[in-house]
Every structure is written in C-alpha cells, then in structure tokens.
Amino acid sequence: MPLLFERIKDIRNHLGRLRCDEKASIGFVPTMGYLHEGHKALIKNSVLQNDVTVVSIYVNPAQFGPDEDYHRYPRDIDRDTAICEELGVDVLFAPTDREMYPEGFGTYVSVSGITEVLEGEFRPGHFRGVATVVLKLFNIVQPDRAYFGEKDYQQLKVVEKLVKDLNLPVQIVPVETVRDKDGLALSSRNVYLSDKERVSALSIYRAFQHAQRRTSEGERRADVLIREMEELIRSYPLVRKIDYLTITDPDLQPVEEVRDGDRILVALWVGDTRLIDNWRIKL
Amino acid sequence: MPLLFERIKDIRNHLGRLRCDEKASIGFVPTMGYLHEGHKALIKNSVLQNDVTVVSIYVNPAQFGPDEDYHRYPRDIDRDTAICEELGVDVLFAPTDREMYPEGFGTYVSVSGITEVLEGEFRPGHFRGVATVVLKLFNIVQPDRAYFGEKDYQQLKVVEKLVKDLNLPVQIVPVETVRDKDGLALSSRNVYLSDKERVSALSIYRAFQHAQRRTSEGERRADVLIREMEELIRSYPLVRKIDYLTITDPDLQPVEEVRDGDRILVALWVGDTRLIDNWRIKL
Numbered sequence: 001m002p003l004l005f006e007r008i009k010d011i012r013n014h015l016g017r018l019r020c021d022e023k024a025s026i027g028f029v030p031t032m033g034y035l036h037e038g039h040k041a042l043i044k045n046s047v048l049q050n051d052v053t054v055v056s057i058y059v060n061p062a063q064f065g066p067d068e069d070y071h072r073y074p075r076d077i078d079r080d081t082a083i084c085e086e087l088g089v090d091v092l093f094a095p096t097d098r099e100m101y102p103e104g105f106g107t108y109v110s111v112s113g114i115t116e117v118l119e120g121e122f123r124p125g126h127f128r129g130v131a132t133v134v135l136k137l138f139n140i141v142q143p144d145r146a147y148f149g150e151k152d153y154q155q156l157k158v159v160e161k162l163v164k165d166l167n168l169p170v171q172i173v174p175v176e177t178v179r180d181k182d183g184l185a186l187s188s189r190n191v192y193l194s195d196k197e198r199v200s201a202l203s204i205y206r207a208f209q210h211a212q213r214r215t216s217e218g219e220r221r222a223d224v225l226i227r228e229m230e231e232l233i234r235s236y237p238l239v240r241k242i243d244y245l246t247i248t249d250p251d252l253q254p255v256e257e258v259r260d261g262d263r264i265l266v267a268l269w270v271g272d273t274r275l276i277d278n279w280r281i282k283l
Numbered sequence: 284m285p286l287l288f289e290r291i292k293d294i295r296n297h298l299g300r301l302r303c304d305e306k307a308s309i310g311f312v313p314t315m316g317y318l319h320e321g322h323k324a325l326i327k328n329s330v331l332q333n334d335v336t337v338v339s340i341y342v343n344p345a346q347f348g349p350d351e352d353y354h355r356y357p358r359d360i361d362r363d364t365a366i367c368e369e370l371g372v373d374v375l376f377a378p379t380d381r382e383m384y385p386e387g388f389g390t391y392v393s394v395s396g397i398t399e400v401l402e403g404e405f406r407p408g409h410f411r412g413v414a415t416v417v418l419k420l421f422n423i424v425q426p427d428r429a430y431f432g433e434k435d436y437q438q439l440k441v442v443e444k445l446v447k448d449l450n451l452p453v454q455i456v457p458v459e460t461v462r463d464k465d466g467l468a469l470s471s472r473n474v475y476l477s478d479k480e481r482v483s484a485l486s487i488y489r490a491f492q493h494a495q496r497r498t499s500e501g502e503r504r505a506d507v508l509i510r511e512m513e514e515l516i517r518s519y520p521l522v523r524k525i526d527y528l529t530i531t532d533p534d535l536q537p538v539e540e541v542r543d544g545d546r547i548l549v550a551l552w553v554g555d556t557r558l559i560d561n562w563r564i565k566l
Contacts, residue, residue: 020303020306105448106396106444107393107394107445107448108393109390109392110390110392110393111389111390112390131390132449135449136448136449136450139450139452140450161389161390162390165388165389166390166415166418166422167423169295169422169425
C-alpha cells in the first residue's frame with residue numbers, strides 16, 4: 001500500500017528523510033484523481049525513472065471557473081489508491097482544501113505570454129490556478145522529476161515556462177497522450193459522455209487523422225487544413241460548439257505553413273461536456 | 284575570499300554538493316549590494332546559525348518603477364566583496380539581468396492582502412517585483428534560512444506570506460533595524476542625502492521617539508500620535524512630502540488604540556530622496 005498523507009508537514013517530513021538519508025530520487029505525478037490509463041502512463045514512467053514515486057490527488061478549486069464542473073468532477077479515492085498500489089506508487093498525497101488554501105491565502109503566480117490564448121481565452125484564471133497549485137505542490141514534494149501528459153498540451157507548456165522562469169529545481173517530463181482504441185484521448189471527463197455523445201467526440205480524432213493524411217499528401221496551408229477539419233467535426237450531430245481549432249508551432253505560436261512537430265489544438269463541446277485534445281503533426 | 288558565482292547553473296551545482304554530500308545548512312542573505320551595517324547584521328546572524336552563508340547582490344529592475352532610482356542606485360561590488368570576506372561569507376551570487384530575466388521571461392508572483400497599502404500604494408508593482416525575485420533566488424539557492432531586515436517591514440511581511448502561501452521550504456529570520464548613532468535607519472539610499480537633508484531625515488527618528496514617549500506616558504489614540512508626529516516631521520524644512528505615516532498592528536492592519544508590538548510606518552521625501560522607516564512600539 002502506498003503511504004497516504006493529508007498534511008503538508010507530514011509528507012514533507014517523510015520525503016525529507018528519504019531525500020537526505022537514503023539519497024532517494026523523487027518522481028512526482030500531480031493529478032486530480034479518477035485515474036485512467038493516461039495517468040497510469042505518467043506513473044509508470046515515474047516508477048521506472050525514480051527511487052520514490054509520489055502521486056498527488058487534489059481537485060484544485062483555483063483552476064475552475066465559477067460556471068465550470070468543479071463540484072461534479074468525478075472522484076474515487078479508493079479506486080485511485082488501488083491503482084497506485086498496483087503500479088508501485090510509494091506515497092499518495094491527498095490534501096484538503098483547508099490544507100492547500102488556508103484562510104487568508106492570497107498568493108498567485110501568473111505565467112504570461114502563453115496563457116492568454118486557447119484555454120486561457122476560454123477559461124480566464126484557469127492557468128493562474130494551475131500554475132499556483134503546481135508551484136505549491138512542487139514546493140511540498142520537492143521532486144527531482146515531475147510528469148505531465150501531452151493531452152493538456154498548453155498546460156504542459158505553462159508548467160515548463162513556470163519552471164524555467166522561476167528557476168525551479170525540477171525536471172519536467174512530458175508523456176504522450178493515451179487514447180482509447182477508437183482514438184478518443186483519455187480524460188476523467190469522458191465519464192460525462194453518453195454513448196451517442198461519445199460517437200460525436202470521436203470527430204476530434206477523425207479530424208486529426210484527416211489533417212495528418214492531408215499533410216502527408218503535401219497540403220501545408222494551415223487555414224485549408226483547419227477549414228477541412230472544422231467541416232468534418234461539424235458533420236457530427238452532437239458537437240455543440242467549437243471553442244477553438246487551430247494549428248501552432250510547438251510553442252503555441254500560430255503558423256501559416258505547417259511543419260513537422262507543429263500542433264493541432266482543439267477544444268469543443270459535445271452536449272454539456274467540454275473536451276480538449278491535440279495532435280503532433282508528423283511530416 | 285568568498286566564491287563568486289554569476290551563473291545560476293554554477294552556484295546550484297556548488298550548493299548542491301554542499302547540501303547533499305556535506306549535509307551543510309545554508310543561510311541566505313539577499314541584498315541589492317552597497318552593503319552597510321544593516322546588511323552586516325543579517326550576514327552575522329546567518330554565519331552564526333548556518334554552516335554555509337550565501338549573499339546575493341542584485342539590483343532587481345523588476346521592483347523599481349519607471350520613475351524610480353534604478354539607474355542611480357549605488358553599486359560597489361569590490362567593497363561588497365571585501366565586507367563579505369571579512370564577515371566569513373562563503374558564497375557570493377551576483378547574476379546579470381540576462382541571467383535573471385532572459386528574453387521571453389514572463390512569470391510573476393503576486394501576494395495579495397498586504398501589498399495594496401503603504402509601499403504598495405505608492406510603488407505600484409514594487410512587491411510583485413520583490414516577491415518574484417525572492418522566489419527565484421530561493422529556488423536557486425534553496426536555503427534553510429533566509430534573513431530579512433525589519434527596516435523594510437512590509438517587505439518582510441510580504442516575504443513571510445509568500446513563504447507560507449506557496450509552502451516554500453525555508454525559514455524567514457527577521458533582523459532588527461540598525462541605526463546610525465543619530466538614529467537614522469541605515470539604508471543604501473542614505474548616500475543620496477546632503478548634510479542638510481540628513482538633518483531633516485532625522486525627523487523620522489525624532490517622531491518615533493516622541494510617539495514612544497507619549498505612549499509610555501499613557502497616550503493610546505493612534506490618530507493623536509500620528510498628528511503629533513506629522514507636526515514634528517513637518518517642522519523640518521527639507522521634508523518635501525509625506526507619502527504615508529500610520530500606525531498598524533504587526534500584520535499591517537490599521538489600529539485606533541495602540542498596543543504593545545504595533546508598528547509606526549512612514550515613507551517621506553527629503554529633497555529627491557525617498558526614505559522609509561518603521562518603529563515597534565514597546566509598552
């Protein structure tokens with residue numbers, strides 16, 4: 001069984017001993033729980049590369065907007081604990097809100113330059129909440145390496161910039177998106193989808209495949225590819241709204257001509273569920 | 284001679300070895316250089332309490348407003364190095380702006396709740412710059428203890444809140460203000476004062492002494508004490524403008540009735556020089 005900590009002081013004492021007395025390297029996988037194969041890939045990487053693996057489970061209120069799904073976000077700590085045990089996780093950290101944001105809390109980190117667009121445009125304050133909780137968790141766990149999925153590509157970039165700009169002594173390890181057999185990127189939010197909605201959600205992967213095929217055939221104009229993907233996605237009946245659908249370079253700067261390594265990024269609504277995904281174009 | 288580092292990578296390697304291989308405790312004194320007896324008191328405390336003492340010398344552009352004295356702020360790295368050597372400092376860190384704020388830098392920390400008033404009101408953005416550079420320096424040096432003077436009392440409170448809110452693994456040690464024989468609080472900016480201006484600058488200490496005497500005699504009304512101090516200060520000819528003069532509790536909340544441990548805080552201009560100071564009321 002992984003050791004479960006709820007208090008900052010306690011996990012810090014425990015990890016401090018491991019770090020200094022046993023010179024253990026520490027891998028860290030921050031999550032909001034309700035673990036799926038995507039999280040498992042992060043955890044497996046960490047277990048392979050470090051002496052000790054710490055997984056945090058915390059649904060961070062600071063990164064949800066007032067009208068978002070904070071309250072209905074799925075939670076299942078018992079199942080998460082069993083998964084962590086199975087994968088060889090050493091330490092679980094599941095703090096309360098009171099522990100993370102005690103009364104009087106008021107310090108926030110803002111990463112400018114890449115948080116204004118895409119998710120940042122549609123979820124104001126989201127990345128401030130993400131950056132702040134990630135920084136807090138890093139300071140509590142003090143890991144050597146931390147693992148983030150490419151599924152939340154902009155978040156990965158924000159965390160990388162946070163680490164670089166603030167000189168945090170941690171190495172960020174990106175891990176590829178895990179997809180279901182049908183191509184749907186794994187997300188804890190997929191449980192919101194009905195069977196019919198799930199079919200429309202697959203439009204995302206179909207659009208990526210279409211764009212990948214068209215670029216392999218020689219099409220390089222981003223606007224053409226975007227228009228074709230949009231048309232394809234809109235042909236699915238339960239796609240309610242596309243927040244954005246764009247192609248950028250690896251640093252989230254818009255491109256006109258597509259090159260190897262560029263990213264397609266999309267956020268859209270299927271029914272009441274907002275899905276995001278991205279695709280690395282291989283030429 | 285203390286070892287001098289200009290590169291983050293180099294000081295980090297050096298301190299990493301000391302921290303892990305020799306289990307050395309690390310004390311840190313962040314400064315903007317041009318060291319005086321106030322800095323020396325910080326350094327002496329650190330040398331006494333830690334195996335290794337690191338002093339940083341960096342005039343942080345991010346905490347100066349566009350019309351402030353960033354460019355004329357006094358600098359003398361040779362004299363500073365000699366002082367550090369004399370006091371037994373082990374490591375000096377004097378980074379360039381390019382090293383601290385490379386191109387594309389854009390991550391800032393904001394501490395809300397206590398940065399809006401006093402200095403924060405008159406120096407917008409100042410504490411954002413302070414909090415950001417302190418956080419960066421902490422991440423680079425990773426000290427066990429860091430030393431801050433009570434002279435910049437609000438700054439001390441901001442750093443304490445930064446550490447608490449972000450769960451930084453460092454202990455903040457406050458050190459009492461050092462004053463010249465005539466009562467003027469030591470500050471690198473005192474070099475700006477002409478002899479005549481210096482006489483007017485002493486009005487601050489006189490006002491503190493007056494308020495301390497009046498409270499010892501039984502006067503507890505903050506507004507009365509403030510009015511009397513203001514009158515006294517304004518009787519000095521070269522005092523050009525008082526930015527603020529107030530009495531707060533130790534957490535910078537305004538008070539009506541003065542109690543033991545409350546603070547008098549003042550910022551004022553003598554000629555073109557802005558001076559700040561504060562006084563702990565002892566009852």
